[in-house]
Amino acid sequence: MCLAIPYQVIDLQENDSCRIRVGSGVQNCFIGLIDSVKPGDWLVVHAGFAVEKISPEDARENLELINRYIFAKDPADKDAKAESSE
Amino acid sequence: MKNFSPDIYKDPTLVARLKQRIAELAQEFKEPVKIMHICGTHEHEMGRYGLRDLLPDNVEVLAGPGCPVCVCDTEYIDQAIQLALSPEVILTSFGDMLAVPGSIPLKGERKGDVRMSLLDAKARGGDVRAVYSVFDAAKLAQANPKKQVVFFSAGFETTVVAVAALLKRGAPDNFFIIEANYFTPPATHLLPELEGFDVNGFLLPGHASAITGIRIYEHLPDYGIACASAGFDPVDVLAGIASVLRQLVENKPGLENTYGRVIQYDGNRKALAELDEVFARSSKRWRGIADIPESGFQLKGKYRRYSTEERFAEVLADPPERSVNEHPKGCRCAEITLGLARPDDCPVFDKLCTPDNPYGPCMVSHEGTCRAWYIYGMGKERIHVEV
Numbered sequence: 001m002c003l004a005i006p007y008q009v010i011d012l013q014e015n016d017s018c019r020i021r022v023g024s025g026v027q028n029c030f031i032g033l034i035d036s037v038k039p040g041d042w043l044v045v046h047a048g049f050a051v052e053k054i055s056p057e058d059a060r061e062n063l064e065l066i067n068r069y070i071f072a073k074d075p076a077d078k079d080a081k082a083e084s085s086e
Numbered sequence: 087m088k089n090f091s092p093d094i095y096k097d098p099t100l101v102a103r104l105k106q107r108i109a110e111l112a113q114e115f116k117e118p119v120k121i122m123h124i125c126g127t128h129e130h131e132m133g134r135y136g137l138r139d140l141l142p143d144n145v146e147v148l149a150g151p152g153c154p155v156c157v158c159d160t161e162y163i164d165q166a167i168q169l170a171l172s173p174e175v176i177l178t179s180f181g182d183m184l185a186v187p188g189s190i191p192l193k194g195e196r197k198g199d200v201r202m203s204l205l206d207a208k209a210r211g212g213d214v215r216a217v218y219s220v221f222d223a224a225k226l227a228q229a230n231p232k233k234q235v236v237f238f239s240a241g242f243e244t245t246v247v248a249v250a251a252l253l254k255r256g257a258p259d260n261f262f263i264i265e266a267n268y269f270t271p272p273a274t275h276l277l278p279e280l281e282g283f284d285v286n287g288f289l290l291p292g293h294a295s296a297i298t299g300i301r302i303y304e305h306l307p308d309y310g311i312a313c314a315s316a317g318f319d320p321v322d323v324l325a326g327i328a329s330v331l332r333q334l335v336e337n338k339p340g341l342e343n344t345y346g347r348v349i350q351y352d353g354n355r356k357a358l359a360e361l362d363e364v365f366a367r368s369s370k371r372w373r374g375i376a377d378i379p380e381s382g383f384q385l386k387g388k389y390r391r392y393s394t395e396e397r398f399a400e401v402l403a404d405p406p407e408r409s410v411n412e413h414p415k416g417c418r419c420a421e422i423t424l425g426l427a428r429p430d431d432c433p434v435f436d437k438l439c440t441p442d443n444p445y446g447p448c449m450v451s452h453e454g455t456c457r458a459w460y461i462y463g464m465g466k467e468r469i470h471v472e473v
């Protein structure tokens with residue numbers, strides 16, 4: 001099953017893998033399908049492999065989209081202020 | 087936002103604002119609005135966070151065919167059982183698949199039309215082991231060179247792509263997979279054509295769409311269905327619902343990506359390339375639903391040697407006696423996976439069928455609709471028919 005929680009990379013390991021922090025423990029994760037993973041990155045993990053990496057930039061844009069397109073009363077209102085959690 | 091914090095997508099203030107926005111949008115509709123998700127984890131998280139309680143009465147979210155355990159063809163489950171009972175085999179699977187009944191009758195042991203699961207095979211001496219990932223199954227093969235290790239690869243895009251990545255990099259010679267590999271998008275071609283299907287919007291899967299992208303769903307707005315890809319935190323699910331409602335209010339059904347921090351419009355190209363190298367698309371039987379063209383993956387070329395259909399052709403040519411009905415008598419999973427019934431419409435929900443003793447497949451997995459409804463108390467207010 002997909003898990004909502006992203007996991008943070010502790011360090012890189014051999015064979016396209018890394019260690020991630022899971023609660024108070026540590027697990028191995030395959031990263032062969034993701035480019036340039038480094039310690040501190042956040043990964044979306046499914047059954048032992050990383051599906052995607054979440055960048056702080058993408059997370060901010062995601063929140064902005066929710067604010068701009070969902071809360072703006074006029075869909076064409078490009079000036080609607082995004083309320084990101086900066 | 088310099089650092090990413092996952093908790094912002096659980097923010098109670100934003101949840102409250104989304105609830106209010108959804109209520110405002112819902113006032114624009116004279117008829118009830120039906121939104122279907124096609125990912126079992128959406129059902130699970132909606133139950134866990136009680137998100138249906140935040141929706142107005144005229145907005146209903148239905149569960150579609152998004153649980154791989156529920157739609158897995160009985161033939162694969164029966165094959166897994168048959169192989170598990172071969173002395174040379176260690177059968178590995180995600181824990182969720184172990185209790186799923188297939189179609190081999192189990193007479194006289196429990197009440198009802200009971201069928202064998204992998205747990206029953208284990209009780210009969212089969213070497214059945216739950217694994218966390220396909221990589222763990224391959225390690226088990228390495229550690230047991232005298233055994234044949236079979237991975238029951240039941241799952242959607244996210245499971246299949248991990249299998250492809252593993253096989254491409256080389257797996258042990260004694261490692262094989264049961265190709266119960268399903269592909270979600272073709273099912274969404276079938277759904278709008280079904281009689282009685284009157285859904286106004288789709289919440290597209292979260293992580294399966296991270297692999298495929300959402301371009302592959304571009305056909306859905308042509309049916310007048312509004313779509314939003316959505317993640318799994320409360321803000322994500324509610325933002326997806328608000329997006330669908332907004333598109334409908336504006337009468338502009340389209341595809342909106344409300345989970346842009348994870349999903350790209352064209353998906354994960356590297357993952358798709360590896361998938362294409364190892365697997366070809368094929369028709370698959372979705373349990374209780376239909377044979378859906380192009381909705382599955384079969385190993386191709388040099389990778390076919392990892393298929394149990396090749397390696398165990400002789401054993402599988404002599405299958406055990408099987409029931410002709412895909413679901414046990416009385417089980418309504420076929421309608422539940424199409425959003426045509428609710429778990430509490432089933433006469434055996436919370437009676438013969440509970441998570442500890444699942445009678446039908448939708449009660450087994452965390453992604454199963456009946457299990458989510460049972461665990462999180464949904465539908466318990468209805469009166470059940472005794473059987």
Ligand code: SF4
Nearest residue numbers: 417418432439446456
């Ligand atoms: S409660 Fe759900 S899983 Fe159980 S028999 Fe009924 S429809 Fe099938």
